[in-house]
Amino acid sequence: MASRIKLFLVVFILTAIGGGIAAYKHVNLGLPLRAGELPEQWLVDAKITFIAPPEGGKVSARLSLPAAAVEEGLGQEAGSVGYNYYVEKDQGEYTSIWASEKQAGNQAIYYRLSFSPRRKSGGEPLQHAGGGLPVAVNPGFSGATEAAAKRVIQRAKSVSADPDSLFVGLFGEINAIDASQEVALLRKRYEEEAGDRSAITILGIDLLNLAGVPARVAYGLRLEEARGSQQPLRLVEYYDGAYWKVRAPDEPSSTLDPDKFFVWNRGGGALFEINGDAEASQLGFTVIRTFIPIRDLTDLRDSPLIVSTIFGLPASEQAVFRFVVLIPLGAFVVVVLRNLVGIATLGTFMPVLLALALLEMPLKSGLIMFSVIVGAGLWFRFLLxxxxxxxxxxxxxxxxxxxxxxxxxxxxxxxxxxRDGLQITLFPMIILAWTIERMSLIWEEEGKRSALMQVGGSLIVAIIAFAFMSIPQVKYWAFYFPELLLVLLALIILIGRYTGYRLSELFRFRDFKEA
Amino acid sequence: MGVVGINMRNARYLLPNNPRWLYDLVDNKLRTKDLAVEHHLAIPETYGVVRSPHDTARMDRLIGDRDSFVIKPARGSGGKGVLVIVAREGKYFLKPSGVKLTLDEIRHHCSNILAGLFSLGGRRDVAQIEYRVHPARVLTEISFQGAPDIRVVMLHGYPVMAMLRAATRESDGRANLHQGAIGIGIDLATGKTIRAIHHGHPIQLHPDLKVPVVGIQLPHWDAILDIAVTCHEMTGLGYLGVDVMIDEALGPLMIEVNARPGLAIQLANGVGLLRRLEPAVERCKSHPHDTHQQKLDFSRKTFAAK
Known part of the structure; x- marks a missing residue:
C-alpha cells in the first residue's frame, strides 16, 4: 500500500508542477491554451558568423535591414554579447551595426524579426532615392562575350516593348534549359567566376545594364519552413523608367508574392559586411512559423520560468526542438498501444522513428515506399x-x-x-534493415502470419503515433507548453502500474470458461 | 474469472519477485546446468560447448559418432534456434521431420547461434550440444513428432499449475501453443491430465493422432514436482516456470528454467492463475518457513483438481 501512496504522490506532484507552470504561463503571460487563437507569425532569424583573430581585435559587423522592419515597427531584436549595437539610417536605408573592441575566436551575431503575414513583400515599386535618374552601369564585356551578350539583347529587344518585357524576355532566355549558344557561353563564363547558381542572376543584371536598363542585385528570403538555414536569395532590382522594381530571376514574369518572399535589402548595397581581421564570415537565415510575437516572447523570457527559455534559442535550434518535443508523444502512443491495447510490434520504439519519418512526407506515399522497401528487401534477404x-x-x-x-x-x-519519392531518404535506414532482418527471422521461425502481424502492428502503431503527433493542438502544447510533458510523464507512470487486462487479452481469453 | 493478464503478471509477480540480477542464472542455460549439477538434479548430458567460430571447425569431434543430439543456444528463448538431430544416414544428419542436413549446415547453424541470432537482445552467445531426450512411450503416443515437455509454474516455491505441451502436424514438432501445439492441463495432486486445448478450444483427442489426451497418468510425477521446487531453491526466483522432459530410460530431466513463464497455462487448465497465485501468497505469508516437502504437500492438497 505504501508504494501505492508513493506512486500517487509522484503522479500528483508531476501533474501539479506541469499543470501549474502551464497555468501560470496562460494566466500571467497571456499565452493562449488553444492553437490558432493568435495569428500566425513568421519569425526570421539572421545569423552572422565569423572568426575573429585568436589574439582578439577590433571588429564591426554591418547588416543591412529591411526598411519595413524599422518603418512599420515590425517586432525586431538584436542579440550578441559584448557588442555595441545601433542602427544607422542613410538615405532611407537602414543598417544595424555591431562593434566591439576586443573579440576573439568564433563569433555569432543574431538579428531577429517577426511579422504577421503581410500584403507587401518589400519589393514594391519604389522611386529612385538619390535624385536625378539612375544610370545603367556598363558591365564591361569584351571580345567574344560582348558579341554574344549583344546578340542575346538584340533578340530579347526585338520581342519586347519596355523594360518589364525586356526583363521577362532576357531571363526567359538565360533560364532556359536548352539555352542558345550565346547564352551557354555567357553562363559558362559567369559560372566560372561566381561559381554557383547565383551566376544567372548576375549575368541577367549585367545584360540588363548593357541593354541600358539600370539593374542591381537585391536580397531576400523565401518564407518557407525548412530544416536548417537558408542562404540569402539573390533577386534582381531594375529601373523601368519611373520606379525600381524587384523580381525573382527564376519567376521573371510575376511580381513577388508576399506569401512566399520577403525582400530584405534593396538598393544594391552589400547585405552584410564584417570589418576588421575577421575570417570565414557567413550569413544565414532561418525562417519558422510561430504564434508568439517577439514582444510577448521577451516577457516570456524575462519570467522566472527556465523551461520557457526554449524560445530564447535561435530559430534554427528551435526548429530542431519542434521535432524533439514530439518524440515523447510518440513514445506515449507506443505505451498505450502496447500496454493497454496489446498490439505486437517489431522492436519497441521502431514505430516512433517511422512516425517521425512519416511527418516529413505525405502519409500515403510514405507508407507505399515503406512497404515497397521492406517487401523488396525481404525478397533479397531470402536470396541472401x-x-x-x-x-x-x-x-x-x-x-x-x-x-x-x-x-x-x-x-x-x-x-x-x-517528387515525394525524393523524401525516402528520411526513413531511418538502419532501422529498415533491422526490420527486414527481424521480419525474415520471424517469418522462418513463426511463419509468415506472425511476421505480417507484427509488421502490420508496427505500421498501425506508427500511423496512430503519426496522427497523434500531427494534431495542431497537440503540437502547439508540446512546443509552447513543454512543461505539460511532466503531465504526460505522470500518465506514463500510471500506465506503468496498470495491472488490468489488455484489450487483446480480452479477445485472447474470450472463450475462457473455468473447468 | 481470475485470469492473469500480461500487465498483472509483470507488475504483481515478475517485477517484485524476480530481481534483475537473478535473470542471468536462467537466461544462460550453461549457468542453469551448473547450478543443477550442484543440486544433484538430473539434466541432459552436455556433449560439448561451441564457444568460438574456431570451435565450429572441430564440431565433428564434439559430435563424435553419436546418432542423435540437440544443439541449443545457451541464451535462447521460446525454443528459438533449437536443432534436433534424431539419426544419421551416411554423411547426412536427420531432423525429426526427415530433412537431411550436412555437417556444414550444422556448422552454419552454430555460427548463427554464436552471432546472437536467437538470443535475447541479439548478444553474442554460445551453442551447446547435448543429449537428445528419448521421450517416454506414454508421451510419444500423444505427440505428433517432437518431444512433449511439462511446464510447472511456481510462486515462492509452491507449484501452482502444470501443463504438458504436445506437438501437432501444424506446429511442426514445436511445443508453442500459438503455433498450433496442444496444451494439456495436469492435476497437480496426481499428475493426471485433466483437460486439453488446441487453438484455445477444449479437445479430447489429439487432432492428428486421434488418441485421447485427457485422463493420462504421467509417470514420475513426484520426481517432477520435486525437480520444480528444487529449481526455485537453486535460482532464488520467486515466480518461475520449470520445463521438464521425461526420458524413457533416465526418467525426468530438467530442461530449462523460465523467468517469464507465459499465460497459456491457465487456458490449458481451465483455471485462472490468480486462483492459485493468491493462496500461494497467503500461505507464504502465514508460513514463511515452509520446508521443501511442506511446500509440495501444500500445493498438492490445495490445488488438487476437483
Whole structure:
C-alpha cells in the first residue's frame, strides 16, 4: 500500500508542477491554451558568423535591414554579447551595426524579426532615392562575350516593348534549359567566376545594364519552413523608367508574392559586411512559423520560468526542438498501444522513428515506399539466406540493398513525376534493415502470419503515433507548453502500474470458461 | 474469472519477485546446468560447448559418432534456434521431420547461434550440444513428432499449475501453443491430465493422432514436482516456470528454467492463475518457513483438481 501512496504522490506532484507552470504561463503571460487563437507569425532569424583573430581585435559587423522592419515597427531584436549595437539610417536605408573592441575566436551575431503575414513583400515599386535618374552601369564585356551578350539583347529587344518585357524576355532566355549558344557561353563564363547558381542572376543584371536598363542585385528570403538555414536569395532590382522594381530571376514574369518572399535589402548595397581581421564570415537565415510575437516572447523570457527559455534559442535550434518535443508523444502512443491495447510490434520504439519519418512526407506515399522497401528487401534477404552468411555481414548487406533500393525508388518516382519519392531518404535506414532482418527471422521461425502481424502492428502503431503527433493542438502544447510533458510523464507512470487486462487479452481469453 | 493478464503478471509477480540480477542464472542455460549439477538434479548430458567460430571447425569431434543430439543456444528463448538431430544416414544428419542436413549446415547453424541470432537482445552467445531426450512411450503416443515437455509454474516455491505441451502436424514438432501445439492441463495432486486445448478450444483427442489426451497418468510425477521446487531453491526466483522432459530410460530431466513463464497455462487448465497465485501468497505469508516437502504437500492438497 505504501508504494501505492508513493506512486500517487509522484503522479500528483508531476501533474501539479506541469499543470501549474502551464497555468501560470496562460494566466500571467497571456499565452493562449488553444492553437490558432493568435495569428500566425513568421519569425526570421539572421545569423552572422565569423572568426575573429585568436589574439582578439577590433571588429564591426554591418547588416543591412529591411526598411519595413524599422518603418512599420515590425517586432525586431538584436542579440550578441559584448557588442555595441545601433542602427544607422542613410538615405532611407537602414543598417544595424555591431562593434566591439576586443573579440576573439568564433563569433555569432543574431538579428531577429517577426511579422504577421503581410500584403507587401518589400519589393514594391519604389522611386529612385538619390535624385536625378539612375544610370545603367556598363558591365564591361569584351571580345567574344560582348558579341554574344549583344546578340542575346538584340533578340530579347526585338520581342519586347519596355523594360518589364525586356526583363521577362532576357531571363526567359538565360533560364532556359536548352539555352542558345550565346547564352551557354555567357553562363559558362559567369559560372566560372561566381561559381554557383547565383551566376544567372548576375549575368541577367549585367545584360540588363548593357541593354541600358539600370539593374542591381537585391536580397531576400523565401518564407518557407525548412530544416536548417537558408542562404540569402539573390533577386534582381531594375529601373523601368519611373520606379525600381524587384523580381525573382527564376519567376521573371510575376511580381513577388508576399506569401512566399520577403525582400530584405534593396538598393544594391552589400547585405552584410564584417570589418576588421575577421575570417570565414557567413550569413544565414532561418525562417519558422510561430504564434508568439517577439514582444510577448521577451516577457516570456524575462519570467522566472527556465523551461520557457526554449524560445530564447535561435530559430534554427528551435526548429530542431519542434521535432524533439514530439518524440515523447510518440513514445506515449507506443505505451498505450502496447500496454493497454496489446498490439505486437517489431522492436519497441521502431514505430516512433517511422512516425517521425512519416511527418516529413505525405502519409500515403510514405507508407507505399515503406512497404515497397521492406517487401523488396525481404525478397533479397531470402536470396541472401541461401549464401549462409553470418549475421552481422548479412544485416550490413541488407543496409547496402536498402540504400540501393532507395536510390532506385527515388529515381523512378522522380522520372514518373512524383517528387515525394525524393523524401525516402528520411526513413531511418538502419532501422529498415533491422526490420527486414527481424521480419525474415520471424517469418522462418513463426511463419509468415506472425511476421505480417507484427509488421502490420508496427505500421498501425506508427500511423496512430503519426496522427497523434500531427494534431495542431497537440503540437502547439508540446512546443509552447513543454512543461505539460511532466503531465504526460505522470500518465506514463500510471500506465506503468496498470495491472488490468489488455484489450487483446480480452479477445485472447474470450472463450475462457473455468473447468 | 481470475485470469492473469500480461500487465498483472509483470507488475504483481515478475517485477517484485524476480530481481534483475537473478535473470542471468536462467537466461544462460550453461549457468542453469551448473547450478543443477550442484543440486544433484538430473539434466541432459552436455556433449560439448561451441564457444568460438574456431570451435565450429572441430564440431565433428564434439559430435563424435553419436546418432542423435540437440544443439541449443545457451541464451535462447521460446525454443528459438533449437536443432534436433534424431539419426544419421551416411554423411547426412536427420531432423525429426526427415530433412537431411550436412555437417556444414550444422556448422552454419552454430555460427548463427554464436552471432546472437536467437538470443535475447541479439548478444553474442554460445551453442551447446547435448543429449537428445528419448521421450517416454506414454508421451510419444500423444505427440505428433517432437518431444512433449511439462511446464510447472511456481510462486515462492509452491507449484501452482502444470501443463504438458504436445506437438501437432501444424506446429511442426514445436511445443508453442500459438503455433498450433496442444496444451494439456495436469492435476497437480496426481499428475493426471485433466483437460486439453488446441487453438484455445477444449479437445479430447489429439487432432492428428486421434488418441485421447485427457485422463493420462504421467509417470514420475513426484520426481517432477520435486525437480520444480528444487529449481526455485537453486535460482532464488520467486515466480518461475520449470520445463521438464521425461526420458524413457533416465526418467525426468530438467530442461530449462523460465523467468517469464507465459499465460497459456491457465487456458490449458481451465483455471485462472490468480486462483492459485493468491493462496500461494497467503500461505507464504502465514508460513514463511515452509520446508521443501511442506511446500509440495501444500500445493498438492490445495490445488488438487476437483
Amino acid at each position: 539466406a541461401r549464401l549462409n552468411l553470418l549475421v552481422v555481414p548479412r544485416v550490413a548487406a541488407c543496409v547496402v540493398i536498402v540504400t540501393l533500393l532507395m536510390m532506385i525508388l527515388s529515381v523512378v518516382s522522380y522520372k514518373l513525376g512524383m
